[in-house]
Amino acid sequence: MEITLDRLGLGKQGTVMSVDTDAPLKRRLGAFGMVPGTSVACRYRTPGGSVTALEFRGTVVALRTRDLKKIRVRC
Amino acid sequence: MASASVRQITVALAGNPNVGKSTLFNRLTGLHQHTGNWPGKTVGVAVGQLRRQNVQYRFVDLPGTYSLEGTSEDECIAGEYITQETADCTVVVCDGSCLERSLILALQVLQRCGNVVVCVNLVDEAQRHGLQIDAYRLSQMLDTPVVLTAAGRGEGLKELLDQIDQTAQQMPILKKHAWDDPVAEAERITFACVTRESTDRESFRRKVDRLLVSRRFGVPLMLLLLLGIVWLTVWGANYPSMLLEAVFDTGYTRLSALLSGLPWWLHGVLLDGLYATCTRVIAVMLPPMAIFFPLFTILEDVGYLPRMAFLLDPAMAHCGGCGKQALTLCMGLGCNAVGVMGCRIIDSPRERLSAILTNAMVPCNGRFPTLILLGSLFFPEAGAAFVVAACVALGVVGVMVVSGVLSKTVLRSEPSTFIMEIPPFRRPRLGQILVRSLLDRTLFVAGRALTVAAPAGIVLWVLANTSFLSRLAAFLEPLGVLLGMNGIILLAFIFSLPANELLIPVILMTMTQAQSLQSVSGVGQTLLLSSLTWQMAVCTMVFTLFHWPCSTTLMTVYRETKSLKKTAAAFLLPTAVGCIVCMLLNLLL
Numbered sequence: 001m002e003i004t005l006d007r008l009g010l011g012k013q014g015t016v017m018s019v020d021t022d023a024p025l026k027r028r029l030g031a032f033g034m035v036p037g038t039s040v041a042c043r044y045r046t047p048g049g050s051v052t053a054l055e056f057r058g059t060v061v062a063l064r065t066r067d068l069k070k071i072r073v074r075c
Numbered sequence: 076m077a078s079a080s081v082r083q084i085t086v087a088l089a090g091n092p093n094v095g096k097s098t099l100f101n102r103l104t105g106l107h108q109h110t111g112n113w114p115g116k117t118v119g120v121a122v123g124q125l126r127r128q129n130v131q132y133r134f135v136d137l138p139g140t141y142s143l144e145g146t147s148e149d150e151c152i153a154g155e156y157i158t159q160e161t162a163d164c165t166v167v168v169c170d171g172s173c174l175e176r177s178l179i180l181a182l183q184v185l186q187r188c189g190n191v192v193v194c195v196n197l198v199d200e201a202q203r204h205g206l207q208i209d210a211y212r213l214s215q216m217l218d219t220p221v222v223l224t225a226a227g228r229g230e231g232l233k234e235l236l237d238q239i240d241q242t243a244q245q246m247p248i249l250k251k252h253a254w255d256d257p258v259a260e261a262e263r264i265t266f267a268c269v270t271r272e273s274t275d276r277e278s279f280r281r282k283v284d285r286l287l288v289s290r291r292f293g294v295p296l297m298l299l300l301l302l303g304i305v306w307l308t309v310w311g312a313n314y315p316s317m318l319l320e321a322v323f324d325t326g327y328t329r330l331s332a333l334l335s336g337l338p339w340w341l342h343g344v345l346l347d348g349l350y351a352t353c354t355r356v357i358a359v360m361l362p363p364m365a366i367f368f369p370l371f372t373i374l375e376d377v378g379y380l381p382r383m384a385f386l387l388d389p390a391m392a393h394c395g396g397c398g399k400q401a402l403t404l405c406m407g408l409g410c411n412a413v414g415v416m417g418c419r420i421i422d423s424p425r426e427r428l429s430a431i432l433t434n435a436m437v438p439c440n441g442r443f444p445t446l447i448l449l450g451s452l453f454f455p456e457a458g459a460a461f462v463v464a465a466c467v468a469l470g471v472v473g474v475m476v477v478s479g480v481l482s483k484t485v486l487r488s489e490p491s492t493f494i495m496e497i498p499p500f501r502r503p504r505l506g507q508i509l510v511r512s513l514l515d516r517t518l519f520v521a522g523r524a525l526t527v528a529a530p531a532g533i534v535l536w537v538l539a540n541t542s543f544l545s546r547l548a549a550f551l552e553p554l555g556v557l558l559g560m561n562g563i564i565l566l567a568f569i570f571s572l573p574a575n576e577l578l579i580p581v582i583l584m585t586m587t588q589a590q591s592l593q594s595v596s597g598v599g600q601t602l603l604l605s606s607l608t609w610q611m612a613v614c615t616m617v618f619t620l621f622h623w624p625c626s627t628t629l630m631t632v633y634r635e636t637k638s639l640k641k642t643a644a645a646f647l648l649p650t651a652v653g654c655i656v657c658m659l660l661n662l663l664l
Contacts, residue, residue, distance in 0.1 A: 033179055
């Protein structure tokens with residue numbers, strides 16, 4: 001099943017299929033190692049759900065959930 | 076033995092944020108760069124020296140960066156330094172506990188620079204996570220020397236220095252590397268060089284972590300934690316402050332007897348001006364600082380701050396900011412100048428400017444004593460902590476409102492992205508860091524008391540004795556009253572431009588019309604408190620939060636923005652807020 005990353009449930013895992021964010025964010029994500037093929041897990045969210053902490057490549061990174069809509073994952 | 080053949084080597088320390096570069100730097104150079112478990116602690120370049128045998132090492136500690144094409148100010152500093160290749164040897168510091176991500180930068184650096192040493196740091200932490208790193212294999216695959224270190228414990232440093240020494244002597248030849256995708260290559264290398272044993276020691280920390288950022292308890296726990304710190308600071312500072320005052324009082328009497336042969340004016344300048352102002356500032360400032368900073372350092376060292384930024388990002392986003400601004404506000408609690416400099420971690424230039432302009436609205440440590448004293452007007456002793464905590468909260472609300480207004484008017488911009496690493500919890504190195512934060516700050520305060528309070532004390536004494544102060548206060552009286560305070564308090568705010576710590580001493584000196592500040596240390600406070608109505612106290616507290624930043628902060632704003640206009644804005648913005656709120660309060664109360 002392929003979904004956008006913002007819909008990945010807490011504690012769930014997936015594999016990144018495509019990253020279609022704007023160029024600066026895509027570059028920053030690349031520096032953290034988030035590229036197609038990366039396996040990500042959803043670690044925690046803020047109360048309103050607007051920020052999500054993802055774990056990938058051994059690191060936890062916080063991102064706005066809004067920006068995750070442009071990233072597709074297979075789970 | 077002095078020898079003519081001392082070789083000088085410049086070594087750049089590069090790496091991702093929060094991999095222990097500054098800890099390594101401190102270990103190597105014996106300096107005391109501030110370290111902490113959160114990305115963005117180092118925003119500027121620090122330089123330190125080490126002499127070993129006949130080699131003089133010059134270490135350059137760069138801000139952490141995730142890539143050589145970073146976008147924020149601190150990342151640009153690091154990227155430019157590395158690509159310009161001014162160093163004889165570039166050490167890329169990697170995090171042993173997440174080697175894969177660290178290697179992405181290392182591979183980028185290897186593509187651009189010759190003479191690179193890869194230092195895999197935090198191997199002790201990696202071992203705790205059940206990770207074994209094959210340094211030999213790693214070195215072969217990267218085609219560059221690799222050294223394993225645990226900088227916190229000082230392990231592997233000798234080997235690192237030997238390797239740096241050897242590498243720096245070679246001609247910097249850029250090696251041909253076969254890869255073109257650093258991310259894929261990092262994954263391949265990590266797979267080959269790191270073996271993972273399963274371990275369940277992590278589960279406890281994960282549980283604590285989940286609780287601290289949980290949807291239900293995250294925010295309440297954060298507020299409790301901050302309240303706890305403020306409460307401990309206020310409650311704990313009370314007794315040592317009194318003790319110090321008593322000691323200084325005795326010192327005054329002794330000195331007074333000793334100097335009785337001097338002419339009255341010299342006696343006055345030295346004792347009632349210089350001595351009294353300095354000791355007062357120290358007695359009031361030192362105890363809260365000595366409690367607040369170590370406590371705060373624990374939070375920093377454990378890795379709580381990025382979690383706070385995570386929890387606060389939604390609120391900050393509403394006001395056109397981001398979670399990283401919350402980090403700069405935390406730094407502002409210690410010192411606004413440091414907070415302003417910390418704004419370099421914010422990616423968007425507009426958000427960064429808005430964070431710089433509003434930082435001074437969170438009370439720094441220099442303003443705590445004023446808030447504590449005025450707070451004790453309403454509540455005795457520990458109750459004052461709640462007043463102080465409320466003031467901090469009010470300051471944060473002020474920052475958010477002003478940032479929000481700015482982001483919808485002059486600094487309008489697209490909502491930016493927010494991306495921040497959340498490091499694992501680390502055990503705080505209690506002894507080492509607490510002693511350091513205590514000693515460094517103590518020296519800092521003592522130094523500041525001498526450089527600022529001493530001349531200010533002399534000037535004040537002269538002004539007070541020529542009745543200049545009281546005339547000035549009378550002149551300012553109408554404006555002061557309009558703002559819900561009085562002329563004396565407004566005057567004190569003006570005089571405490573060099574340092575906010577001076578506020579209470581100036582008020583006391585003017586109020587008593589006295590030649591001496593010392594005679595009023597105990598009595599004066601009661602006098603001050605009895606002459607203030609509670610409305611005036613409230614307005615003074617509000618104005619303490621929202622007025623012009625101290626001169627050090629203003630200079631830092633100028634350095635960061637390189638613009639007089641923006642510096643003026645940093646001066647006027649909080650002042651305008653303070654004036655408006657105080658006038659409104661004056662009308663309402």
